[in-house]
Amino acid sequence: MSDLAELERRISAALDRIARRADMSQSVSQPASQPVSSGSSAASGPAGAGGGGDAGAVLAALRAELSAEQSTNAQLTERVHQLKQRQDNTISQLERSMARLTEQLDLQSLELLRLKKANAKLVSANAALRDTQAAGYPEGQVMNRSLSAELEALQAERRVEIAEMEEILAELKPLLSAEASHAG
The missing domain is CATH 1.10.287 (Helix Hairpins)
Structure with missing residues (x-):
């Protein structure tokens, strides 16, 4: 169960990072005359640190991060499946x-x-x-x-x-x- 809680925490953190970077990419692509939405500043993240930041690079980084989280999710799901199989085998042996x-x-x-x-x-x-x-x-x-x-x-x-x-x-x-x- 702690594996599932850890997985949920990591997915939530990844989604938060994705949301922050999406807000940053929107603020970078907006003209200077328009205010930045949702309270984010352009200089708060890695894309805004260089001043202009490339939206494509931000999107690629987000995709790489999402892919890494999906891979971790798949590994944890497989581990949970293996633990369940081991538990089921132990239970059936004990029942016999x-x-x-x-x-x-x-x-x-x-x-x-x-x-x-x-x-x-x-x-x-x-x-x-x-x-x-x-x-x-x-x-x-x-x-x-x-x-x-x-x-x-x-x-x-x-x-x-x-x-x-x-x-x-x-x-x-x-x-x-x-x-x-x-x-x-």
């Missing part, structure tokens, strides 16, 4: 990264929920197993439920670990590809 992280978080939340349910079943099955063991020999059905719940809890724990490993690999993959591109 955020989407990927959101997906990973959703996956981990799902696996964590499964793990909590499996652990709740395991606690319940183990409590039933303890109760039947206290009464004597455990029933086969209670033993099967206990083992099944334990197996389910272990599987859920493994899925959580796999999700964590995938997250770590997803974070390492860009670093490794960047390192490989720098090495190659």
